[in-house]
Amino acid sequence: MLYATTTAAEKRQRLRQRLASGELVQLPGAFNPLSAKLIEQCGFDGVYVSGAVLSADLGLPDIGLTTLSEVATRNRQIARVTELPVLADADTGFGEPINVARTVQELEEAGVAALHIEDQVNPKRCGHLDGKQVVDDATATKRIRAAVDARRDPNLVVVARTDIRAVEGLEVTIARAKRLVDAGADAVFPEALESLAEFEAVRAAVDVPMLANMTEFGKSELFTTDQLRDVGVNVVIWPVSLLRMAMSAAERALRTLRTEGTLVSHLEEMQHRRDLYDLVGYEDYNRFDESIFNFRVAD
Structure with a gap:
């Protein structure tokens, strides 16, 4: 009754264990707390909270207009009603590395089990739109180091997202993914890859779990969970699917x-x-x- 009985610390620990198991973790995107409860009822592994969905829910485009307070509030509302771990979209961390640190601590306080920080410039753009720009290697790695250093619970999973595939190609994506892992990322999220072979290549290059984004009408083909599992993907999200259906x-x-x-x-x-x-x-x-x-x- 009221809120979940599983603590945030327990959710983080369980997510860590699932990631270590090598099983494919499936996280549909919730657009509100009620849809998060439905995701749990249907037997999924966790809940994803998309920045694009939050923007759309506020009647705004996904171009960096939402604030840390809005993102933390929505994640808190969702995390507290479900026993499942929540992965939060933290965009670029809302500023410089010190802002990234505050973002991590705010979302940790909100009860999320994991979050991802991306390497786009501010203001960011939807990951499947053209015209994206990314920061240099030094800035990207500083963001991840700040995120890792800021967490109080070592089980909070920090996922490094890179949008560089659409800007500079696959080889640079692999190189950046390696640098982000060296900076302390617990997992990598290469956005907008275009084939299963690309997912397989990135996964082979890093020794941490990899996330795949199966958003409709984007640059990535909509692969099945079996296809993604076969090429080594560890986490799959469907960020906007429930909102689109609703x-x-x-x-x-x-x-x-x-x-x-x-x-x-x-x-x-x-x-x-x-x-x-x-x-x-x-x-x-x-x-x-x-x-x-x-x-x-x-x-």
Whole structure:
């Protein structure tokens, strides 16, 4: 009832153990706390909180307009309602290395189990858009060193994301991934790779887990979990998928409501009231109330 019973420290430890096992960790993206609870109910390994989704939820493009406070708040809201570990998108760390350090500590306080810091310039751009720019090697590694040094819980997983593939190619991507690992990254996230062979090449070059981003309508083909597992991918995220599905369904419903004046034709597509109540645990709250308000006023 209310919030998760698993502590943030326990979630981090469990994620570390899963990463060490070599199994593929699957993290769908949640667009709010309720969708995070659904991800847990459906049996996934963890929850991803995308910066692109948070921006869109605020009605903004993903061009670095969100603030650390907004990101930390949304991650806290999501992390506290699920027993699963949460991976947070920390963008570029919101500034210079000292800002990266504060970002890490804020998100650690918010209860996330992992976060990723990227090597784009400020303001950043969506990872699958053209026209991205990345910082130099020294700046990129300083960000990761700052992130690793700032964490208080050594089990907090720091993932180094690099967007350099779309700018300078695969060979430079591999070289940068190695430098980021040398700087202390626990895992690497090469963004916008274009083939399974590229994923396999990056994975072969580093001795830490690698993350793959399977976002729709982007530069990467939508590979299956089996395909990704076969080339050595350790973590896969689907950042915007649930939001896209939900928004598409909402648009269809609104158009029907506008033309027909009722949503009777969509009832079979809706989450039933009983399923929503089960997801948020109405019965637990009811039992709690009954255990307290168990008196009656005499006539």
